[in-house]
Amino acid sequence: MPKYAMVIDQRRCVACMACVVACKKENEVPPGQFRTRVLEMVEGEFPMLRMELRSELCNHCDNPPCVYNCPTGASYKSEDGPVLLKQNRCVGCKACVAACPYDARYINEDKGYADKCTFCAHRIKEGKQPACVATCIGKSRIFGDLEDPNSAVSMALRSNHHEVLLASAGTNPRVFYIKKFSKPE
Amino acid sequence: MKFSRRTFLQTSSAAGLGLAAYVALPEKFLLWAEDQGMLKPTFTPTFCEICFWKCGVMAKSLNGRVVKLEGNPSHPGARGKLCARGNGGTGLLYDPNRLKTPMISTGARGEGKYRTASWDEALDLVAAKLKKIRAQYGPESVALFTHGTPTDHFLPLLSAFGSPNVGMPSFAQCRGPRDVGLELTFGEGIGSPERLDMTQSKVVVLIGSHLGENMHNSQVQDFADAVALGAKFIVVDPRFSVAAGKAHSWLAIRPATDLALLLAWCNVIIKENLYDKAYLDSYASGFPELAAALADCTPQWAERETDIPADKIVETARMLGQNAPNVCIHPGRHATWYGDDVQRSRAIGILAALLGSWGREGGYFLATRSSFPKTDSKPFPEPGRPALNLGNFPFAGAEGVTQEIRRATITGAPYPVKAWIVSGTNLMKAMPNQKETVEAIKKLDLLVAIDVMPFDTVMMADVILPECSYLERHDALAVGKGRSLSVTLRQPVVPPLYESKPGWWIAKELANRLDLGEYFPWGTLEEKIMKQCELWGVNYQRLKQVGTVTIPDSAAPYITPLMPPEFKTTSGKIELYSIELKEKGFDPVPRYTRHPLPANGEFRLLYGRSPVHTFSRTTNNPELHELYPENEVWINADQARELGFQNGDYVTLLNQDGARSNRIMVKATQRIRKDCVYMVHGFGTASAGLKLAFRKGADDQGLITRYAVDPICGSTGMHVNFVRLEKEKADA
Numbered sequence: 001m002p003k004y005a006m007v008i009d010q011r012r013c014v015a016c017m018a019c020v021v022a023c024k025k026e027n028e029v030p031p032g033q034f035r036t037r038v039l040e041m042v043e044g045e046f047p048m049l050r051m052e053l054r055s056e057l058c059n060h061c062d063n064p065p066c067v068y069n070c071p072t073g074a075s076y077k078s079e080d081g082p083v084l085l086k087q088n089r090c091v092g093c094k095a096c097v098a099a100c101p102y103d104a105r106y107i108n109e110d111k112g113y114a115d116k117c118t119f120c121a122h123r124i125k126e127g128k129q130p131a132c133v134a135t136c137i138g139k140s141r142i143f144g145d146l147e148d149p150n151s152a153v154s155m156a157l158r159s160n161h162h163e164v165l166l167a168s169a170g171t172n173p174r175v176f177y178i179k180k181f182s183k184p185e
Numbered sequence: 186m187k188f189s190r191r192t193f194l195q196t197s198s199a200a201g202l203g204l205a206a207y208v209a210l211p212e213k214f215l216l217w218a219e220d221q222g223m224l225k226p227t228f229t230p231t232f233c234e235i236c237f238w239k240c241g242v243m244a245k246s247l248n249g250r251v252v253k254l255e256g257n258p259s260h261p262g263a264r265g266k267l268c269a270r271g272n273g274g275t276g277l278l279y280d281p282n283r284l285k286t287p288m289i290s291t292g293a294r295g296e297g298k299y300r301t302a303s304w305d306e307a308l309d310l311v312a313a314k315l316k317k318i319r320a321q322y323g324p325e326s327v328a329l330f331t332h333g334t335p336t337d338h339f340l341p342l343l344s345a346f347g348s349p350n351v352g353m354p355s356f357a358q359c360r361g362p363r364d365v366g367l368e369l370t371f372g373e374g375i376g377s378p379e380r381l382d383m384t385q386s387k388v389v390v391l392i393g394s395h396l397g398e399n400m401h402n403s404q405v406q407d408f409a410d411a412v413a414l415g416a417k418f419i420v421v422d423p424r425f426s427v428a429a430g431k432a433h434s435w436l437a438i439r440p441a442t443d444l445a446l447l448l449a450w451c452n453v454i455i456k457e458n459l460y461d462k463a464y465l466d467s468y469a470s471g472f473p474e475l476a477a478a479l480a481d482c483t484p485q486w487a488e489r490e491t492d493i494p495a496d497k498i499v500e501t502a503r504m505l506g507q508n509a510p511n512v513c514i515h516p517g518r519h520a521t522w523y524g525d526d527v528q529r530s531r532a533i534g535i536l537a538a539l540l541g542s543w544g545r546e547g548g549y550f551l552a553t554r555s556s557f558p559k560t561d562s563k564p565f566p567e568p569g570r571p572a573l574n575l576g577n578f579p580f581a582g583a584e585g586v587t588q589e590i591r592r593a594t595i596t597g598a599p600y601p602v603k604a605w606i607v608s609g610t611n612l613m614k615a616m617p618n619q620k621e622t623v624e625a626i627k628k629l630d631l632l633v634a635i636d637v638m639p640f641d642t643v644m645m646a647d648v649i650l651p652e653c654s655y656l657e658r659h660d661a662l663a664v665g666k667g668r669s670l671s672v673t674l675r676q677p678v679v680p681p682l683y684e685s686k687p688g689w690w691i692a693k694e695l696a697n698r699l700d701l702g703e704y705f706p707w708g709t710l711e712e713k714i715m716k717q718c719e720l721w722g723v724n725y726q727r728l729k730q731v732g733t734v735t736i737p738d739s740a741a742p743y744i745t746p747l748m749p750p751e752f753k754t755t756s757g758k759i760e761l762y763s764i765e766l767k768e769k770g771f772d773p774v775p776r777y778t779r780h781p782l783p784a785n786g787e788f789r790l791l792y793g794r795s796p797v798h799t800f801s802r803t804t805n806n807p808e809l810h811e812l813y814p815e816n817e818v819w820i821n822a823d824q825a826r827e828l829g830f831q832n833g834d835y836v837t838l839l840n841q842d843g844a845r846s847n848r849i850m851v852k853a854t855q856r857i858r859k860d861c862v863y864m865v866h867g868f869g870t871a872s873a874g875l876k877l878a879f880r881k882g883a884d885d886q887g888l889i890t891r892y893a894v895d896p897i898c899g900s901t902g903m904h905v906n907f908v909r910l911e912k913e914k915a916d917a
Contacts, residue, residue, distance in 0.1 A: 009413070011412060011413060011431070012409045012412060012413050013409075014396070014397030014398075014405055014408070014409060014427055014428075014796070015397065015427055015796070016268055016269055016397060016400050016405065016796040016797075017269040017796055017797050017812055018266070018267065018268045018269045018271075018272055020269065020812065021269040021270075021272035021273045021797075021808055021809070021812070022255075022267070022272045024808070025252070025253045025254070025272060025273075025275070025808070026253060031807070031811060032811070040427075042425065042430070042854070042855065042856055044855065045855050046425075046437070046821065046822075046823075046855040046856070046857070046858070047425075047435065047437045049425050049430075049435075049855060049856060050430070051425070051427070051429075051430030051431075053427070053430070122220065131253075134255065134256075134265065134266070135255070135256065135266045135267055135268075135272060136266065137266055137268055137400075137402065137405050137406055137409065138405070138406070138408075138409030139406070139409060139410070139413075140409065
């Protein structure tokens with residue numbers, strides 16, 4: 001059984017938003033809502049500045065608070081990793097939205113159920129990469145199987161220092177970040 | 186659309202009956218049906234027209250509706266990826282505000298009153314008026330303004346009609362001075378896509394170029410690769426751009442002084458013997474003259490001009506010299522800044538030559554020398570009067586100097602211009618000084634606009650001809666000349682919506698009505714493309730399936746003993762000292778001149794790009810509007826505090842000539858110098874037909890009333906205006 005994960009190499013990100021639009025088109029995300037976003041953060045004072053560009057999405061946690069807090073059993077952790085949702089069991093109660101420390105979920109008002117990133121499970125089935133990864137201009141988003149030592153994610157994690165978001169929340173995310181701040185001169 | 190059990194049952198039984206009959210099925214249903222395995226998507230290759238990079242696209246459609254666009258893996262500009270804008274291309278196709286039928290003005294010009302018309306009526310009217318103008322004033326009195334693929338249809342129409350007067354803003358309002366500067370130095374330009382070998386570079390220099398925000402697909406892919414491979418970036422920008430955020434050295438230069446920095450870098454490299462002597466001996470001329478002319482351009486001198494410490498200039502110059510020739514000095518793209526832009530581009534070329542990076546690994550690679558044979562076509566008539574579009578500029582390019590046509594239209598001299606055909610360009614947003622554009626338009630007997638959306642300029646036209654979007658039409662084959670020769674097909678993914686028509690059809694129909702049909706000797710453009718493919722030895726059926734065919738050749742990207750470079754300059758060498766410029770009375774070696782600086786309380790107005798927008802043409806695209814609905818004015822946070830503005834406040838900008846902008850949101854940030862403000866170009870739409878974009882943000886072009894014309898090539902420097910910020914009035 002593969003163990004899917006994503007690595008975001010922040011050094012390569014240029015905040016071009018290609019991932020955001022591709023995701024919305026691929027998954028019919030309603031206007032005004034997003035399954036992924038790119039944050040542009042700057043610290044310091046002119047001209048001693050440093051910038052962090054960070055793509056955020058569902059972390060597909062191995063210890064997922066959204067799943068534990070779902071009263072109907074709609075949210076579940078699939079065997080190969082992605083946290084998914086049985087749409088017909090969801091009543092739109094927003095417990096998962098509140099429980100997620102990453103603000104990764106929204107309620108699809110058209111359809112009446114909670115929605116979120118699926119790692120493009122439907123594309124993975126076809127042997128394709130998630131839409132955001134496939135179109136990532138900077139090759140900042142890397143996707144693959146942690147069980148395979150030769151996968152792009154395994155290699156990226158082996159050769160770089162990496163972190164997860166809100167490690168202290170104990171969620172064990174499946175999305176890893178390779179950071180590097182530019183050095184101000 | 187809500188799915189209840191009832192609609193579910195209805196739709197699934199409909200699916201069972203045969204989906205092909207239901208053309209207007211909603212997208213969500215189609216995707217659901219695909220999910221259930223009832224529908225198989227089709228993928229049609231074509232190429233993108235949201236910007237000019239012409240990326241190969243695989244368009245995914247379900248039951249006649251385009252649901253997703255993806256990059257074509259075999260296309261060299263896309264490499265399987267599309268940027269945000271390319272991904273959002275269906276937003277243009279399905280934009281409810283599209284031009285739907287031909288329209289004829291019923292009011293005064295610019296009043297925006299129109300009635301719908303049939304194609305026959307609209308085309309007959311345009312043809313009759315053009316014939317009348319030809320009879321009364323001569324064919325040269327008709328001008329064409331154009332951008333992108335429509336040019337391939339309407340420029341032949343103009344030439345067949347007998348007019349030389351074409352103006353493309355891509356020259357005098359964009360790339361012109363860069364290309365001319367490099368041609369004067371190396372005998373050729375850098376091409377588009379630019380032949381930058383960034384992935385092999387040890388050092389990359391960006392001068393005012395904000396790659397990443399400036400979203401040129403394959404080039405930004407190379408940029409990210411270069412960053413990851415550890416190339417050092419020197420980013421020269423008054424603003425802490427995304428690229429500056431990845432830089433080894435960010436040089437926050439005083440605007441308008443880039444030439445001083447470039448000359449000082451050359452000075453240090455010469456003085457410290459860091460230049461490539463063997464390369465210059467073999468390929469360049471004019472080194473002693475260059476060295477003499479730059480003797481005074483010391484780092485200390487440049488520090489006073491540029492506000493960059495002299496030791497920093499020396500340090501970065503050494504970095505360039507020590508890593509030569511694997512250094513890529515990005516020549517920029519939109520280079521019309523201060524009116525001495527050819528000379529700045531020359532300085533970039535000279536610096537690259539000193540480092541020996543033209544034709545070398547990590548610098549600029551050489552284009553393939555292969556080409557396709559020319560197609561035979563009926564020769565165009567010789568115009569009876571000299572072209573207006575070159576002005577008195579000895580190095581004006583064939584794309585024409587737009588504002589020279591505008592000037593002649595206003596003055597009627599040397600001869601009157603009475604009709605403008607405008608295709609694929611929004612002149613009101615592309616050209617500086619909108620008053621002059623309006624004044625010229627007032628003098629016309631006919632303004633025809635061919636476009637997809639009701640842009641500002643379109644809504645001033647007498648006759649509007651709705652072109653279908655790039656996803657609904659054939660266009661000329663796109664030939665790429667990068668590392669190898671490639672040919673890419675534009676073909677319809679879906680038939681044209683509404684009554685819109687492809688540009689080739691519009692041009693051909695007009696030609697027929699003007700008795701010029703013999704210049705369009707084919708039934709459909711596809712016939713012409715098929716013939717061309719036959720001549721070029723390209724399998725058309727295969728091209729239709731794969732989208733892009735690359736012709737293998739033996740071209741070498743780098744200079745080798747067996748592949749010596751050719752320089753098509755006067756001397757046949759790289760001209761550090763330009764004989765041609767000297768002959769025409771210009772500085773043969775670039776010389777720095779000081780430009781006016783903003784007065785107290787004023788800021789220099791700088792503008793640039795957002796990665797999710799192209800010029801003014803995507804601001805109404807729902808997919809992209811959502812991500813960046815209006816532009817913001819970037820101002821240094823300390824300055825903003827002094828002036829009493831906070832992030833999110835709305836202000837208006839007032840320029841030195843009293844021009845006032847629409848309201849615009851303040852972005853108070855540490856990311857910009859104190860002497861300038863910055864905004865993304867293309868906002869503040871005046872056309873009410875663009876319902877999402879209408880009056881959102883401020884129009885930088887409305888504040889660019891002053892422009893500095895480059896005497897060498899006629900390009901318009903547009904970074905020369907100064908603005909004040911004023912609190913938005915409560916009632917505004």
